[in-house]
Amino acid sequence: MSIIDYNKLISLHLSGEISREDEQALQQWLAAAPENRAVFAKLEKIWRAYQPREPDDIPDRELVWSRLEHSLQLQPAAQPPALLHADHPVTRKSWFSDNYFRAGLLAAAAAALFFVYTTLQSPATWQTHATGYAQTETLELPDHSLVRLNAGSEIRFAREFADSVRLVALQGEAFFEVVPGTRPFVVKTPHAEIRVLGTSFDVYARGEKTEVIVTEGLVQLSAATAVDRGRVLLHANEKSSVRAHHAPAPAEVVNADYLIGWLHNRFVFHKTPLAEAVAEIERRHAVHIRLVDEALGNLTMSGAFEDRSTDSTLQAFCLALNLNVAREGDTYLILRRD
Known part of the structure; x- marks a missing residue:
């Protein structure tokens, strides 16, 4: 399991609803490395900080996320100066519901901490590549898979992939041509996880949205910051998307080559x-x-x-x-x- 997967166990542990078997798995993970314990401590602090409140005392959403960002000690993502955001009203019922809200908040925190965690794990073994505005870059990964980064994007990956998984982290947009292999190839974004064995697909991960378009092979898409992570299987010429705190949308048939226009x-x-x-x-x-x-x-x-x-x-x-x-x-x- 990855750090995002262990988020569910941490959530169950903190809410007092974890099974004996899951508690044992969590304790083994915590004992395995000091970095794991550091991540747990961060998430526990966030969980304790947001106790259920009376309706009249509920803060607005922006205040909550501002505090979350501060507690994680993360810098706000750089944005183009003219980028505008449409407001999407969120009802108190859907946004603040005691442990459900805190579980969602914890999931978001775990996703944000993934980029920090990969660096903490072993700084010398992780590589970061980023493109500025008006730049693209084509990279060859340790397994000889190819990645083409669109402008304003960042990718992190191990200098040598582990025996069990080929893991990369992405913010922005990239097109992947994955070499077939027995180890799963996993792309983590702030709100989603994409898992394949060998295929070609595009990942768009900006703001609260992650969209995946498949040109070849089979891709599994799941949410990273939703209580119900869900899973959608995508074949060639299908797409799906994940928004923060939601499960993936159903697969939709598309013309993949047409939609991935930036490659052309x-x-x-x-x-x-x-x-x-x-x-x-x-x-x-x-x-x-x-x-x-x-x-x-x-x-x-x-x-x-x-x-x-x-x-x-x-x-x-x-x-x-x-x-x-x-x-x-x-x-x-x-x-x-x-």
């Missing part, structure tokens, strides 16, 4: 909010784009656009949505037509 120098969107599309242009072109009216970020767009110059790409975007684009110094402005 295209932008491809399907009911994508303009704010998300703009953020993708910023990453791939290393530019600053501002939506003059933030409400424009909720407009959705579908279609394929050739990735040419920034001016040409934005003109095509705006033409599709009946908008205008202008320049103000080094910033591109997207605004409504008069």
